[in-house]
Amino acid sequence: xxxxxxxxxxxxxxxxxxxxxxxxxxxxxxxxxxxxxxxxxxxxxxxxxxxxxxxxxxxxxxxxxxxxxxxxxxxxxxxxxxxxxxxxxxxxxxxxxxxxxxxxxxxxxxxxxxxxxxxxxxxxxxxxxxxxxxxxxxxxxxxxxxxxxxxxxxxxxxxxxxxxxxxxxxxxxxxxxxxxxxxxxxxxxxxxxxxxxxxxxxxxxxxxxxxxxxxxxxxxxxxxxxxxxxxxxxxxxxxxxxxxxxxxxxxxxxxxxxxxxxxxxxxxxxxxxxxxxxxxxxxxxxxxxxxxxxxxxxxxxxxxxxxxxxxxxxxxxxxxxxxxxxxxxxxxxxxxxxxxxxxxxxxxxxxxxxxxxxxxxxxxxxxxxxxxxxxxxxxxxxxxxxxxxxxxxxxxxxxxxxxxxxxxxxxxxxxxxxxxxxxxxxxxxxxxxxxxxxxxxxxxxxxxxxxxxxxxxxxxxxxxxxxxxxxxxxxxxxxxxxxxxxxxxxxxxxxxxxxxxxxxxxxxxxxxxxxxxxxxxx
Amino acid sequence: xxxxxxxxxxxxxxxxxxxxxxxxxxxxxxxxxxxxxxxxxxxxxxxxxxxxxxxxxxxxxxxxxxxxxxxxxxxxxxxxxxxxxxxxxxxxxxxxxxxxxxxxxxxxxxxxxxxxxxxxxxxxxxxxxxxxxxxxxxxxxxxxxxxxxxxxxxxxxxxxxxxxxxxxxxxxxxxxxxxxxxxxxxxxxxxxxxxxxxxxxxxxxxxxxxxxxxxxxxxxxxxxxxxxxxxxxxxxxxxxxxxxxxxxxxxxxxxxxxxxxxxxxxxxxxxxxxxxxxxxxxxxxxxxxxxx
Numbered sequence: 001x002x003x004x005x006x007x008x009x010x011x012x013x014x015x016x017x018x019x020x021x022x023x024x025x026x027x028x029x030x031x032x033x034x035x036x037x038x039x040x041x042x043x044x045x046x047x048x049x050x051x052x053x054x055x056x057x058x059x060x061x062x063x064x065x066x067x068x069x070x071x072x073x074x075x076x077x078x079x080x081x082x083x084x085x086x087x088x089x090x091x092x093x094x095x096x097x098x099x100x101x102x103x104x105x106x107x108x109x110x111x112x113x114x115x116x117x118x119x120x121x122x123x124x125x126x127x128x129x130x131x132x133x134x135x136x137x138x139x140x141x142x143x144x145x146x147x148x149x150x151x152x153x154x155x156x157x158x159x160x161x162x163x164x165x166x167x168x169x170x171x172x173x174x175x176x177x178x179x180x181x182x183x184x185x186x187x188x189x190x191x192x193x194x195x196x197x198x199x200x201x202x203x204x205x206x207x208x209x210x211x212x213x214x215x216x217x218x219x220x221x222x223x224x225x226x227x228x229x230x231x232x233x234x235x236x237x238x239x240x241x242x243x244x245x246x247x248x249x250x251x252x253x254x255x256x257x258x259x260x261x262x263x264x265x266x267x268x269x270x271x272x273x274x275x276x277x278x279x280x281x282x283x284x285x286x287x288x289x290x291x292x293x294x295x296x297x298x299x300x301x302x303x304x305x306x307x308x309x310x311x312x313x314x315x316x317x318x319x320x321x322x323x324x325x326x327x328x329x330x331x332x333x334x335x336x337x338x339x340x341x342x343x344x345x346x347x348x349x350x351x352x353x354x355x356x357x358x359x360x361x362x363x364x365x366x367x368x369x370x371x372x373x374x375x376x377x378x379x380x381x382x383x384x385x386x387x388x389x390x391x392x393x394x395x396x397x398x399x400x401x402x403x404x405x406x407x408x409x410x411x412x413x414x415x416x417x418x419x420x421x422x423x424x425x426x427x428x429x430x431x432x433x434x435x436x437x438x439x440x441x442x443x444x445x446x447x448x449x450x451x452x453x454x455x456x457x458x459x460x461x462x463x464x465x466x467x468x469x470x471x472x473x474x475x476x477x478x479x480x481x482x483x484x485x486x487x488x489x490x491x492x493x494x495x496x497x498x499x500x501x502x503x504x505x506x507x508x509x510x511x512x513x514x515x516x517x518x519x520x521x522x
Numbered sequence: 523x524x525x526x527x528x529x530x531x532x533x534x535x536x537x538x539x540x541x542x543x544x545x546x547x548x549x550x551x552x553x554x555x556x557x558x559x560x561x562x563x564x565x566x567x568x569x570x571x572x573x574x575x576x577x578x579x580x581x582x583x584x585x586x587x588x589x590x591x592x593x594x595x596x597x598x599x600x601x602x603x604x605x606x607x608x609x610x611x612x613x614x615x616x617x618x619x620x621x622x623x624x625x626x627x628x629x630x631x632x633x634x635x636x637x638x639x640x641x642x643x644x645x646x647x648x649x650x651x652x653x654x655x656x657x658x659x660x661x662x663x664x665x666x667x668x669x670x671x672x673x674x675x676x677x678x679x680x681x682x683x684x685x686x687x688x689x690x691x692x693x694x695x696x697x698x699x700x701x702x703x704x705x706x707x708x709x710x711x712x713x714x715x716x717x718x719x720x721x722x723x724x725x726x727x728x729x730x731x732x733x734x735x736x737x738x739x740x741x742x743x744x745x746x747x748x749x750x751x752x753x754x755x756x757x758x759x760x761x762x763x764x765x766x767x768x769x770x771x772x773x774x775x776x777x778x779x780x781x782x783x784x785x786x787x788x789x790x791x792x793x794x795x796x797x798x799x800x801x802x803x804x805x806x807x808x809x810x811x812x813x814x
Binding site for chain 1: 578597666751756770
């Protein structure tokens with residue numbers, strides 16, 4: 001057995017350099033000068049909040065932002081999202097990364113990054129292991145789609161390698177490398193525990209260590225003393241699981257937490273009566289909310305009926321009552337700021353009652369009685385009641401069927417669903433949005449059972465299209481097709497208002513989600 | 523000259539009402555209950571607005587001349603929704619309690635009067651139903667079949683049956699051994715006759731007391747399910763859904779939660795006072811002693 005010729009911190013100190021350094025240090029000490037502190041830009045504890053408990057600390061199985069908020073702080077990726085108002089990325093574990101052609105991305109790792117618990121330096125083998133395990137069919141990773149057409153990772157040196165794709169994949173830079181599937185784990189650590197982990201990381205490498213997890217209570221991150229990169233600002237980050245947004249707001253006002261998302265209905269109050277020493281910031285969200293109509297349900301088969309519904313729904317009223325004026329109507333599934341965002345929708349945001357009534361008359365339908373399935377959340381219930389009133393105006397009786405989370409998320413496979421008020425999360429690439437509405441997804445995530453060959457082809461082509469203008473046009477057309485089918489009425493992308501104490505400097509993605517590793521102290 | 527005419531004896535109901543109104547607690551309860559019943563019964567005439575009519579531009583208004591209790595997030599008049607919510611509460615409570623009494627009465631009398639093996643079987647059934655926490659059971663059923671007024675009624679009725687059944691069973695068992703029942707039996711009275719003519723009237727009084735005390739529980743349960751979005755379907759007004767809206771908007775406008783909470787408190791107070799007073803009246807040992 002050979003011992004790898006690497007150490008995770010590069011000393012690289014020749015005898016002559018050592019003597020020079022020692023002399024300089026001695027001189028500084030003699031003159032009483034203090035050396036600048038290499039780390040610990042700020043002390044203390046950051047207390048923050050998450051809306052759900054963690055599910056997995058394994059990047060192959062983590063499910064969305066809740067897990068990723070923690071993983072982004074304890075693991076490294078080749079690149080990380082930039083905090084700020086514009087989507088972009090910065091180098092993280094990578095010292096260099098470049099796309100040499102459509103299917104090859106070369107990278108070189110920094111030599112200052114290592115894993116905890118004695119698992120050594122981060123190497124290209126770790127990168128290869130981390131990425132390839134996600135596409136390995138035997139692992140059955142839930143995040144396999146994020147890696148798209150990854151073929152393999154070629155290791156070209158201890159810290160250098162090449163990501164090889166089967167075909168061009170534009171979302172690689174926006175949702176693969178800087179997000180969940182881009183987290184790099186220690187091959188040795190994972191192999192020591194059988195290849196995968198659950199909620200307890202075996203070895204981490206980021207600026208914070210995973211110091212503890214109390215189920216449904218909190219996760220504690222602690223400053224990694226061996227971290228060689230930009231210093232972590234806090235000794236400790238405590239992330240409390242507070243599901244209810246109102247409870248989180250009360251906790252914030254009581255001084256129990258320093259940062260939280262607030263509910264949309266609180267924005268107006270917090271603006272008119274600001275809490276001293278705090279800042280309220282509003283960020284756009286990427287989520288998309290829409291009313292879907294099941295094309296396979298005979299009751300929804302009449303296209304004129306579906307169009308009448310599209311024109312009857314008054315989105316501005318929904319924005320006012322359900323979102324308290326803190327969100328804007330959407331034009332599709334792709335939010336402003338992302339390629340493929342449409343400036344306007346085909347059916348408009350405001351109701352066009354005359355047109356809806358005319359379409360209803362053309363449809364030849366009478367005594368129409370439909371059911372809309374709704375997840376039992378305040379905004380959804382309010383929105384559904386407005387839709388109910390809107391449809392009543394064109395002679396449609398709409399029954400509201402409320403569901404708990406468990407039953408609601410099973411509705412995708414229920415062919416009897418008629419209408420549904422739905423909301424999906426989103427990552428900053430349009431590919432992620434269209435992927436749920438392809439024909440293959442009918443009855444899985446494509447609840448409307450929308451099947452369109454042109455849409456499917458656009459989804460496939462656009463993911464490889466290097467020309468950003470052409471790519472954006474493709475996604476615009478894809479959304480046109482969705483809307484033309486009559487199966488969709490787009491409502492909103494919502495918004496992400498956050499509040500924080502002025503003693504901290506939050507680092508947020510452009511959609512308002514926290515990047516804890518970059519949080520600072522004021 | 524002394525008037526020697528014998529006063530006309532009051533009917534049983536008249537006797538109960540006579541004693542109820544003489545008891546301050548009973549009178550208070552009776553008045554509150556009558557007010558709730560009247561407001562539910564005459565809701566279409568009392569409520570100034572359609573409780574489900576949307577008026578979004580007027581949303582979240584405070585109390586005023588136009589809207590006594592303000593408006594909700596959809597601009598609906600809160601006072602009208604409170605009044606109509608009372609109708610929903612009683613629509614759930616009355617058939618639920620009525621159904622539970624009927625089933626409980628039947629099963630309880632059979633268990634109390636019938637052979638031991640039937641008694642054991644029915645008691646096992648009661649214990650099985652009672653072993654489920656009511657709220658959890660209700661949530662599970664509603665989650666499975668979907669929320670609706672009928673589902674709520676059936677779920678609460680089923681979980682309430684053992685309460686009445688056990689009381690009836692115990693009373694029947696004690697009455698079964700009474701001398702007048704033995705005398706009836708020796709005179710050749712049939713079992714159905716004994717149960718309907720002699721036992722039934724003697725268990726109805728305690729059941730009425732129990733029912734009066736149970737109504738607020740059922741109303742509270744319906745409100746709780748509606749608060750969780752598992753009760754009546756929107757846009758039907760319910761005190762529970764008012765509380766839910768109020769909870770979500772408590773920092774913006776506290777009126778909604780106050781409007782949803784007050785009728786629940788009044789219902790609890792009214793029916794509890796009435797039930798307490800009724801218990802004193804029905805129980806001959808307590809009559810005239812104020813329950814002491």
